[in-house]
Amino acid sequence: MSLSAVPDRVRVRAPGKINLFLDVGSVQDDGYHDVASVYQAVSLYEDLVATPADDFTVSVRDETGAPIPGVPLDDRNLALRAARMVAREVGYLGGVHLDIRKAVPVAGGMGGGSADAAAALVACDALWGAGLTSPALQEMASRLGADVPFSLMGGSAVGTGRGDRLSPALGRARFDWVLVIADGGGLSTPEVYAELDRLRADRRPDIAPRPEPPEVDPVVLQALRSGSPDLLATALRNDLQEAACELRPDLRELLDRAGEFGALAGLVSGSGPTLAFLAADATAAQSIEHDLSAMGHRARHVSGPVTGAKVMTR
Structure with missing residues (x-):
C-alpha cells in the first residue's frame, strides 16, 4: 500500500438503525437464530475521528463531550477491533487513535457499536490510504458482527441468515420517526434472545417461530417502494419485542399509548430498549416529539433512510 498524500486525520459519520421488521427463527444448535429483517x-449518528498514533487506542464520549460509563476502551471495543483488522489486512505497522462521539444509545437496539465499527473500517482505510474495495470492507464487516455490514451500506435493506446477508430494499421515500431513548440502562441482546427462547418454551403461540425459515412480509417492501407510512404502520413487526417488554415492562406501557400522541405505530428497535414511533410526516413527528418530551421522555425526531458510514469533508 502507498502512504503518500494521506490525511493526518479522518472523520467518519455512521448512522444508527431501526429494524422495521424482524422475524426470528428457532434457536440453532450453536445458540444463534436465523432471522429475516x-x-x-x-x-x-456516531461521529468518529481517526488520527495516527503509536498504538491502538479509543476514547468514547456522548454528544456533550462527557465520558460514557460502561463502554469498553480495550479490545472488547468493536471499533478498536475493526481498526486492528484493517491494519492486519493492509500490513500497516503503526497505530491509530479513535475518538468517538456517540448519539446512538448504548445497548439500545440501534446498532451503535456496529456503526462505530463500520466508521472505524472506513476511517482507517482512508487514513492509511489503503484503497480497500467495498466488497473487501463488507467482508471484514461481516467478521465483526451481523449489523456491521448494514452500517456500511445504509439506506434500507433486507437482511437474512444471521442478518448479515444483505440486499438493498427498493424505495427512497422519507419516513419520519420519533425515538424514545429509555431510561434505566440498555438491554443485552443475548439476554433478550434468551428471554424470547424462554417465552417460546412456555408455548406462547403469539411469538412462536413459524415452521418455515424466517422471511420478510412483502407488505413492508411494498410500503418502502410506495413511500406510504400508513401502509408501513400495518406491517411493522419485531419478534424480540415481547421479550424486551418482559424484561422492561415500562416499554409496553408506552407502546400501548402510541395512538394517544399521534403515532401511526410503535415498536421496540431491535433488542431494545429504544422505542421507535412512526409518524405520518415531519410535522406530525415534531408534534409527537414535543408531547413525549413534555411527558418526561428523552424523545428525538429522526428520518430515514440515510446513507451508511462515510468520510466527512468538514
Missing part, C-alpha cells in the same frame, strides 16, 4: 438507517 428489514433495516433502515436513520439520522442519528
Whole structure:
C-alpha cells in the first residue's frame, strides 16, 4: 500500500438503525437464530475521528463531550477491533487513535457499536490510504458482527441468515420517526434472545417461530417502494419485542399509548430498549416529539433512510 498524500486525520459519520421488521427463527444448535429483517438507517449518528498514533487506542464520549460509563476502551471495543483488522489486512505497522462521539444509545437496539465499527473500517482505510474495495470492507464487516455490514451500506435493506446477508430494499421515500431513548440502562441482546427462547418454551403461540425459515412480509417492501407510512404502520413487526417488554415492562406501557400522541405505530428497535414511533410526516413527528418530551421522555425526531458510514469533508 502507498502512504503518500494521506490525511493526518479522518472523520467518519455512521448512522444508527431501526429494524422495521424482524422475524426470528428457532434457536440453532450453536445458540444463534436465523432471522429475516428489514433495516433502515436513520439520522442519528456516531461521529468518529481517526488520527495516527503509536498504538491502538479509543476514547468514547456522548454528544456533550462527557465520558460514557460502561463502554469498553480495550479490545472488547468493536471499533478498536475493526481498526486492528484493517491494519492486519493492509500490513500497516503503526497505530491509530479513535475518538468517538456517540448519539446512538448504548445497548439500545440501534446498532451503535456496529456503526462505530463500520466508521472505524472506513476511517482507517482512508487514513492509511489503503484503497480497500467495498466488497473487501463488507467482508471484514461481516467478521465483526451481523449489523456491521448494514452500517456500511445504509439506506434500507433486507437482511437474512444471521442478518448479515444483505440486499438493498427498493424505495427512497422519507419516513419520519420519533425515538424514545429509555431510561434505566440498555438491554443485552443475548439476554433478550434468551428471554424470547424462554417465552417460546412456555408455548406462547403469539411469538412462536413459524415452521418455515424466517422471511420478510412483502407488505413492508411494498410500503418502502410506495413511500406510504400508513401502509408501513400495518406491517411493522419485531419478534424480540415481547421479550424486551418482559424484561422492561415500562416499554409496553408506552407502546400501548402510541395512538394517544399521534403515532401511526410503535415498536421496540431491535433488542431494545429504544422505542421507535412512526409518524405520518415531519410535522406530525415534531408534534409527537414535543408531547413525549413534555411527558418526561428523552424523545428525538429522526428520518430515514440515510446513507451508511462515510468520510466527512468538514
